[in-house]
Amino acid sequence: MTQQLNVTDLLETLNEMFGMFDDYSEELKVSRIKFLGDCYYCVAGLPPNSSENPAEACVDLGLAMISVIEGVRKRRNLNIYMRIGVHTGKITSGIIGTVKYQFDIWSRDVDIANKMESCGSPGKVHITNKTKELLKKQYNIIATNRGETEAQLKQYNLQTFLISPSSEYANELLPPETILRKASPRSSLFKKQKSLPNDLDRLQETGVAKSVNERSRTREVGSDELDERAHSLTIIERNNTFGDLSEVGSARSSYKRRYSNNPAKNPRISERQALSGVKRRTAFMDNNIKRYVERSEAINKEMEEAIDNISFSKYRQYLKIKEINSIFMLFKKKQLEIEYIQAPDPLFKYYLVTSLVLILSIYLIQYVALSEHKTNVFFIAAIAVNAILIPVSWTRFIWNRYVSNFVDRQIENKPLRCMYKISQQILESFWVRLFVYTLIVALSSLCVIDKPLNACKPGECAVSWDGETINYRVNPILAHIFVMGIVTLALHLIDRQTDYMNRLDFLMNKKVKTEQEEANVLKNINKKLLNNILPEHVANIYLDVKREMHDLYYEEHEDVAVMFASLVLDEELLSLPDKKFLAVMNEYISSFDILTNRKEFSSIEKIKLAKWTYMAACGLKGKKGKELIERHATCSSLETLLNFAAAMYKALENVNKMSCQSSQLRIGICTGPVIAGVVGSRKPLYDIWGDAVNMASRMDSTGLVGHIQVMEKTAELVKRTGIGCVYRGEIDVKGVSGKVRTYFVKLDEAHSLVRSGVILE
Numbered sequence: 001m002t003q004q005l006n007v008t009d010l011l012e013t014l015n016e017m018f019g020m021f022d023d024y025s026e027e028l029k030v031s032r033i034k035f036l037g038d039c040y041y042c043v044a045g046l047p048p049n050s051s052e053n054p055a056e057a058c059v060d061l062g063l064a065m066i067s068v069i070e071g072v073r074k075r076r077n078l079n080i081y082m083r084i085g086v087h088t089g090k091i092t093s094g095i096i097g098t099v100k101y102q103f104d105i106w107s108r109d110v111d112i113a114n115k116m117e118s119c120g121s122p123g124k125v126h127i128t129n130k131t132k133e134l135l136k137k138q139y140n141i142i143a144t145n146r147g148e149t150e151a152q153l154k155q156y157n158l159q160t161f162l163i164s165p166s167s168e169y170a171n172e173l174l175p176p177e178t179i180l181r182k183a184s185p186r187s188s189l190f191k192k193q194k195s196l197p198n199d200l201d202r203l204q205e206t207g208v209a210k211s212v213n214e215r216s217r218t219r220e221v222g223s224d225e226l227d228e229r230a231h232s233l234t235i236i237e238r239n240n241t242f243g244d245l246s247e248v249g250s251a252r253s254s255y256k257r258r259y260s261n262n263p264a265k266n267p268r269i270s271e272r273q274a275l276s277g278v279k280r281r282t283a284f285m286d287n288n289i290k291r292y293v294e295r296s297e298a299i300n301k302e303m304e305e306a307i308d309n310i311s312f313s314k315y316r317q318y319l320k321i322k323e324i325n326s327i328f329m330l331f332k333k334k335q336l337e338i339e340y341i342q343a344p345d346p347l348f349k350y351y352l353v354t355s356l357v358l359i360l361s362i363y364l365i366q367y368v369a370l371s372e373h374k375t376n377v378f379f380i381a382a383i384a385v386n387a388i389l390i391p392v393s394w395t396r397f398i399w400n401r402y403v404s405n406f407v408d409r410q411i412e413n414k415p416l417r418c419m420y421k422i423s424q425q426i427l428e429s430f431w432v433r434l435f436v437y438t439l440i441v442a443l444s445s446l447c448v449i450d451k452p453l454n455a456c457k458p459g460e461c462a463v464s465w466d467g468e469t470i471n472y473r474v475n476p477i478l479a480h481i482f483v484m485g486i487v488t489l490a491l492h493l494i495d496r497q498t499d500y501m502n503r504l505d506f507l508m509n510k511k512v513k514t515e516q517e518e519a520n521v522l523k524n525i526n527k528k529l530l531n532n533i534l535p536e537h538v539a540n541i542y543l544d545v546k547r548e549m550h551d552l553y554y555e556e557h558e559d560v561a562v563m564f565a566s567l568v569l570d571e572e573l574l575s576l577p578d579k580k581f582l583a584v585m586n587e588y589i590s591s592f593d594i595l596t597n598r599k600e601f602s603s604i605e606k607i608k609l610a611k612w613t614y615m616a617a618c619g620l621k622g623k624k625g626k627e628l629i630e631r632h633a634t635c636s637s638l639e640t641l642l643n644f645a646a647a648m649y650k651a652l653e654n655v656n657k658m659s660c661q662s663s664q665l666r667i668g669i670c671t672g673p674v675i676a677g678v679v680g681s682r683k684p685l686y687d688i689w690g691d692a693v694n695m696a697s698r699m700d701s702t703g704l705v706g707h708i709q710v711m712e713k714t715a716e717l718v719k720r721t722g723i724g725c726v727y728r729g730e731i732d733v734k735g736v737s738g739k740v741r742t743y744f745v746k747l748d749e750a751h752s753l754v755r756s757g758v759i760l761e
Contacts, residue, residue: 009076010689011554014038015679017072022680024064028057034102035685036610040065043091043105055127055134058086062125063165070123081123085116088131092578096586099593100532100606106582115152121162129159140164323507329499340506342430349393349426355440356386362447376450382443389426389436396423534686535605537621538678554677560619561641561671562692564700565592565648567612568664584659585612591651601644603637607688613700616644617688620676638671638714639721642745642753645669645708649751667708668699669745671717698733699742708745715743724756 021040025032029051030044042061045054062084069082089109095101112128120126132141140163147159324331331337359382363375399411399420411417425432530539541553567588573581592614596604607615619637645667652665672692678684695711703709710718715725724746730739746754 011677018679020068028061030057030061055088055131066165083117083120084125085113085120086127086131087113087116097589097593099596119146119150125163127161132161140166344428352390378446392419392422393426395419558673560674561638562617562696563641563669564697565614565667566700568705570662587655591655592648595647604644638717646753664705666703666705668696668703669710670696671714710743712741722755724754
């Protein structure tokens with residue numbers, strides 16, 4: 001197939017098949033675990049959305065896959081077939097690693113399911129007797145003798161059967177677009193979680209039925225069969241592999257990003273298929289956008305209800321307020337009251353200006369009303385204090401508003417810097433504001449009462465304003481007290497109303513701030529989860545709502561270094577109980593993941609974990625607008641990956657010492673052009689394809705523990721970086737005719753790269 005199709009059609013075919021597999025798996029309540037090359041790895045029976053009969057769900061999914069492959073084969077005129085294996089038993093499920101972690105399953109029964117696939121027949125579903133016993137529907141079942149001829153199956157006394165798709169069953173299969181319409185609402189990839197999954201506490205024992213198609217995964221870590229199945233695109237036949245990418249297309253640049261042709265313009269893709277593909281490729285983004293819109297609408301609705309429920313009734317304000325004391329107008333919670341008092345007051349500078357206007361008005365009234373008026377010390381002090389405080393209090397506002405926006409620098413003038421700091425203290429410190437307020441009120445009060453008390457005789461304040469038409473038969477003193485009381489009460493009610501609104505505004509702002517912080521936490525979790533699925537630069541493209549959603553995204557990279565590193569485990573570790581075994585393996589994988597967080601390895605992209613083979617690549621990241629992925633100034637992609645591989649050996653040694661284990665590592669590296677793209681609908685997967693990927697896998701599977709094996713072409717590039725290589729010899733490599741000359745990269749006893757001291761240009 002790789003020789004018959006160009007890159008775009010190849011990825012469209014893969015995405016079409018895997019997308020329809022996802023559609024059927026969702027309809028049948030089967031959980032897809034991951035893609036491993038051309039293998040679709042899934043499981044039924046996992047909570048909370050478990051199928052009623054996991055065995056039948058996996059068998060039905062297998063038959064649906066066969067129907068999909070048949071349709072693709074006829075529609076695109078391709079010679080592709082599929083093997084499917086199903087077994088029922090127990091699994092241990094969980095998450096391993098800290099970077100690009102994925103939910104996975106492990107157990108002896110998983111290995112049996114892998115074996116059932118590898119020894120199955122194309123176009124048929126290969127099941128064990130344990131699965132057959134759980135089938136209630138009628139299937140076209142034929143017994144086989146593979147339970148006696150295959151050692152792994154014979155060891156557990158298993159019988160096997162083949163299920164062939166009948167024509168009646170094929171007619172009953174729902175087309176993909178029907179499944180998309182009938183599928184239950186999909187859960188978002190971005191669900192709120194209290195913490196990120198970074199440990200093994202979620203391991204669970206569950207009875208399930210497992211379905212695996214294409215090449216098998218064996219218990220032998222890093223075996224050739226695992227590597228060939230997991231990392232090559234051999235869909236036509238078992239031995240076919242990805243062709244030389246240099247012959248695919250006419251692209252010559254070192255980094256290219258392309259989108260597929262619009263399906264409507266491609267005569268080989270019908271309008272129905274194009275619509276189905278659009279829905280599949282955008283399903284995970286639609287879920288995210290829908291969830292964002294729903295949350296935004298919920299927040300807006302909640303804010304509208306809160307505004308509508310604002311209490312303007314005095315009875316409700318004073319007697320029905322939950323958070324505020326109705327008598328003293330204080331928050332019932334002490335912490336809220338403290339936060340309210342200590343909150344910055346941006347209007348305080350306006351209060352100072354108002355106080356100056358008030359003092360000048362008092363002075364003017366006294367000057368006009370009193371026959372003998374002399375300026376006293378209190379007026380001078382009040383005006384002087386305001387003349388000092390007003391410029392100081394406005395310094396921060398004026399600087400930030402009119403100066404710092406145009407001049408990006410600190411205040412160099414010491415007096416001005418001192419005024420800025422005092423202004424900030426007045427804004428933020430409650431005690432500073434209280435002192436200023438007390439001082440201004442005291443001076444203003446003295447200005448008001450000093451001269452009138454000395455100038456007026458007792459009783460003149462009321463008697464001089466007495467008149468029969470205004471205060472008929474009322475004692476002038478009582479009338480004056482009554483008026484003052486009414487004015488005081490009115491001002492008090494206005495003050496309470498203002499204070500109430502300020503406190504209510506404080507509560508609403510605090511609530512909005514809390515919800516915003518929760519939304520930011522959710523956003524960070526969602527971003528972390530999304531970046532766990534896709535590289536950051538790819539995730540940003542898929543989050544772009546302006547992007548044409550019908551386009552299939554892929555990238556062409558001319559110079560990428562690809563690494564496969566297989567853990568070779570000893571028998572003692574393999575004999576441990578599942579949970580203890582996985583705990584140790586989590587230490588190994590996490591130690592490798594931690595390395596990717598180091599600055600010098602920022603360009604390393606972890607692709608996936610296939611059984612216990614760690615796949616990574618360097619050179620996939622590039623420029624995105626003005627954003628540059630920081631790389632070591634002198635390191636090429638190959639040199640960076642070699643340094644990373646050496647660091648993996650050191651990390652392995654540290655974990656071995658801490659866990660008292662003796663596991664070893666085997667690494668293969670190759671360089672060349674690759675294609676990177678995103679396939680799948682419900683769980684989009686970022687992967688890379690190319691001859692460099694296949695050769696890196698085979699350099700690992702044919703290598704030796706404790707060594708980094710490379711081909712001759714890669715060895716020449718290694719020598720150019722000044723790192724030494726040792727010729728190993730000629731070996732047989734699957735998919736390559738004739739012997740292949742291979743080399744080991746030089747490592748010293750401390751697993752550091754040995755440099756030859758000569759850098760070739």
